[in-house]
Amino acid sequence: MSAAKTFKRPDGRKVDEMRKMEAKVGIVPNADGSAMFSFGDTIAIAAVYGPRKMHPQHSQNPEKGTLRCTYSMLSFSVSDRIKPGPSRRSTEISKITEWALEPILMIHKYPNMVIDVHINILQANASTRCAGINAAALALAHAGIPMREMVSSVSIGKLDKQLVVDVNKDEEDWEEGEGATDIPITMTPNGMVTHLQLDGKITSKELKEAIELARKATKEIYEVQKKALKESLNEQMGED
Amino acid sequence: MTKSETHADRKIVIPGEVIFKGEDYLPGEGTEKRGDEIVAIRYGLAEESNGLVKVISLSGVYQPRRGNVVIGKVENLTFYGWVIDIDSPEGAFLPLQEVPGFVPKDGLAEIMDIGDMVAAKIIGIGGRGIDLTIKLRGLGKIEDGLIIKINSNKVPRVIGKEGSMINLIKEESGCNVTVGQNGLIWIKGNKIEDELLVKKAIMFITEKSFTSGLTEEVKEWFEKEKKLK
Amino acid sequence: METPRLTAERIKEYLAQGKRFDGRKPEDFREISIEGNVSNKAEGSARVRLGKTEVIVGIKMGVAEPYPDSPNKGNLMVTAELLPLSSPRYESGPPRFPAVELGRLVDRAIRESKFIDFEKLCIKEGEKVWSVFIDIYSINDDGNLVDAAGIAAVAALKWTKMPKYDEKEGKVVYDEPTDKKIPLAKDIPICITAHKIDGTIIVDPTLEEEDVSEAKITIGATPEGVISSMQKGSPVELSIEDIHEILETTEKVRKKVFSSIKEYLE
Numbered sequence: 020m021s022a023a024k025t026f027k028r029p030d031g032r033k034v035d036e037m038r039k040m041e042a043k044v045g046i047v048p049n050a051d052g053s054a055m056f057s058f059g060d061t062i063a064i065a066a067v068y069g070p071r072k073m074h075p076q077h078s079q080n081p082e083k084g085t086l087r088c089t090y091s092m093l094s095f096s097v098s099d100r101i102k103p104g105p106s107r108r109s110t111e112i113s114k115i116t117e118w119a120l121e122p123i124l125m126i127h128k129y130p131n132m133v134i135d136v137h138i139n140i141l142q143a144n145a146s147t148r149c150a151g152i153n154a155a156a157l158a159l160a161h162a163g164i165p166m167r168e169m170v171s172s173v174s175i176g177k178l179d180k181q182l183v184v185d186v187n188k189d190e191e192d193w194e195e196g197e198g199a200t201d202i203p204i205t206m207t208p209n210g211m212v213t214h215l216q217l218d219g220k221i222t223s224k225e226l227k228e229a230i231e232l233a234r235k236a237t238k239e240i241y242e243v244q245k246k247a248l249k250e251s252l253n254e255q256m257g258e259d
Numbered sequence: 260m261t262k263s264e265t266h267a268d269r270k271i272v273i274p275g276e277v278i279f280k281g282e283d284y285l286p287g288e289g290t291e292k293r294g295d296e297i298v299a300i301r302y303g304l305a306e307e308s309n310g311l312v313k314v315i316s317l318s319g320v321y322q323p324r325r326g327n328v329v330i331g332k333v334e335n336l337t338f339y340g341w342v343i344d345i346d347s348p349e350g351a352f353l354p355l356q357e358v359p360g361f362v363p364k365d366g367l368a369e370i371m372d373i374g375d376m377v378a379a380k381i382i383g384i385g386g387r388g389i390d391l392t393i394k395l396r397g398l399g400k401i402e403d404g405l406i407i408k409i410n411s412n413k414v415p416r417v418i419g420k421e422g423s424m425i426n427l428i429k430e431e432s433g434c435n436v437t438v439g440q441n442g443l444i445w446i447k448g449n450k451i452e453d454e455l456l457v458k459k460a461i462m463f464i465t466e467k468s469f470t471s472g473l474t475e476e477v478k479e480w481f482e483k484e485k486k487l488k
Numbered sequence: 489m490e491t492p493r494l495t496a497e498r499i500k501e502y503l504a505q506g507k508r509f510d511g512r513k514p515e516d517f518r519e520i521s522i523e524g525n526v527s528n529k530a531e532g533s534a535r536v537r538l539g540k541t542e543v544i545v546g547i548k549m550g551v552a553e554p555y556p557d558s559p560n561k562g563n564l565m566v567t568a569e570l571l572p573l574s575s576p577r578y579e580s581g582p583p584r585f586p587a588v589e590l591g592r593l594v595d596r597a598i599r600e601s602k603f604i605d606f607e608k609l610c611i612k613e614g615e616k617v618w619s620v621f622i623d624i625y626s627i628n629d630d631g632n633l634v635d636a637a638g639i640a641a642v643a644a645l646k647w648t649k650m651p652k653y654d655e656k657e658g659k660v661v662y663d664e665p666t667d668k669k670i671p672l673a674k675d676i677p678i679c680i681t682a683h684k685i686d687g688t689i690i691v692d693p694t695l696e697e698e699d700v701s702e703a704k705i706t707i708g709a710t711p712e713g714v715i716s717s718m719q720k721g722s723p724v725e726l727s728i729e730d731i732h733e734i735l736e737t738t739e740k741v742r743k744k745v746f747s748s749i750k751e752y753l754e
Contacts, residue, residue: 095621100621
């Protein structure tokens with residue numbers, strides 16, 4: 020326990036401290052739903068179009084609606100410019116995002132239709148897929164899509180032997196001791212896991228602790244998301 | 260419910276949020292019963308009346324209902340009628356039988372062709388899609404006028420309680436206005452200025468808050484606008 | 489839904505009287521807002537809003553070999569992406585013509601005006617020069633992305649700080665920006681696109697008006713009137729009178745636009 024207290028994170032945060040989060044909905048007027056979500060200076064925006072007719076027809080699913088996610092980083096969101104266009108990484112993250120969101124979407128009501136979710140990263144300081152999933156969940160709710168629950172996503176890290184919450188780039192690149200282990204997780208407020216990945220080196224016991232930390236962190240994130248959604252309507256309703 | 264979350268007796272809810280707990284409540288639209296809890300499955304305003312709890316969406320695409328008057332664009336002609344785009348995820352169809360008068364087999368295009376706008380009523384929503392009719396007064400092909408689009412969730416505000424708002428708009432502008440529940444609105448006046456005044460008024464209403472007394476505010480707005488001319 | 493034909497008729501009728509749906513005159517621009525430094529890993533960046541239209545432009549710099557025909561000049565590459573996020577009309581996939589056109593129009597305005605002093609971007613003649621990447625992204629398309637992107641590109645360049653170049657390692661050190669600004673000319677190139685709708689020339693169309701536009705010309709020029717780039721888009725013809733009118737109108741509009749944005753660009 021005291022090791023945790025004295026552990027120095029590069030930006031001075033406590034081991035279970037998250038970066039400052041910001042969230043806002045309705046940022047893209049053309050979209051059916053849209054939102055922005057940030058962890059510190061990692062900023063993601065998402066827009067939802069749909070439900071709408073799916074083309075080409077042969078891709079349609081007559082039993083339920085289709086969720087289609089695209090994740091893409093703006094070329095200047097990182098230090099070394101990313102050439103525009105899809106990469107293997109962005110293709111994988113697009114799919115992972117679909118898997119993180121689909122369990123809570125009630126899209127059996129929309130056979131032959133598609134819900135398109137587009138995520139773009141404006142500025143990257145690690146945890147981009149998590150910020151993207153948080154923005155996407157907000158945008159889906161904002162679009163009035165029926166959802167069982169919200170989902171919230173965070174990156175838990177292990178720096179050498181120390182577990183930390185909300186990994187930034189310096190921590191992603193941690194080299195001392197056992198190096199960095201990065202664990203992005205997405206959960207519902209009830210603790211159901213819709214997405215889980217891991218890169219690094221960790222024991223089962225440590226992983227269980229990491230999941231506990233994620234549970235707490237995602238609850239915090241959920242409050243930020245809830246506030247953004249409620250504030251938006253409050254504004255429209257002229258409440259203080 | 261805390262004060263910041265309520266407006267009169269309505270509460271802003273997000274998906275997964277518990278609205279009410281207790282066996283006395285029934286799950287209406289936008290909600291689901293889980294155990295003895297009524298849970299929101301949509302983002303919007305939760306309303307309860309006589310034990311029935313529902314969530315009114317304030318954003319997102321149009322949700323068609325039987326009886327809705329809608330305005331759409333003819334997309335295609337088939338042997339049996341017209342395929343109409345009403346800006347809803349499901350397709351809409353106007354069958355030959357739902358057009359007043361006799362339609363000769365090759366005469367569809369003469370009545371309405373691709374690209375024409377039409378005001379219609381939804382008579383059914385089934386597996387195949389939405390069925391329309393134009394067999395009522397005030398419905399049919401739109402020959403002339405201005406068509407604007409607003410978010411379908413704002414339509415109730417534009418119509419007002421028992422039509423109070425839309426009637427005010429019609430009186431003040433001297434225009435005919437048909438409001439489609441799907442958010443498309445047809446405005447027809449004698450002068451373009453009058454039509455644009457209606458457009459401006461509608462934009463004003465959709466940007467305004469839910470405050471009661473909006474009708475009064477709009478009345479004053481019209482007076483100001485007319486003085487400016 | 490594409491703009492209905494009836495609305496298109498109305499737009500034209502109203503324009504014939506010199507009026508537009510939102511109360512603007514044919515030569516009026518919507519309200520412009522510029523925000524700088526919207527992405528902190530970019531060497532420079534800007535977000536521009538024209539009414540509801542929004543674009544973000546970021547500048548990245550790198551070191552590369554010069555092109556063989558300009559051994560002492562830096563390189564410029566301008567790319568645009570019409571993000572599917574910004575409109576129900578855009579799909580993900582390789583850039584289609586409108587995105588290519590957007591990139592090339594802004595490229596031409598910046599390159600031909602010699603706004604960037606490419607010779608000052610030479611590190612070692614024939615071997616190493618700075619490359620400037622201007623990347624344009626649409627965030628919400630309500631018409632006239634080109635002019636918005638042009639303003640954003642210039643604003644982003646104005647705020648661009650050169651990164652540090654480690655000569656020994658031959659690498660750019662991105663996380664250590666210098667205080668040195670990218671070398672720019674004094675005169676700012678501004679893109680104004682003029683559209684002809686049923687005989688009336690307008691600027692800064694909304695999406696509805698763009699749908700109804702018949703012919704368009706994008707002109708890149710300085711507020712003093714030195715034209716460095718021009719491109720007519722669309723397959724409809726223009727008369728010489730039309731072109732004269734467009735030149736006069738865009739000159740007036742450019743001066744107005746420049747005066748409303750110049751304080752942002754200091």
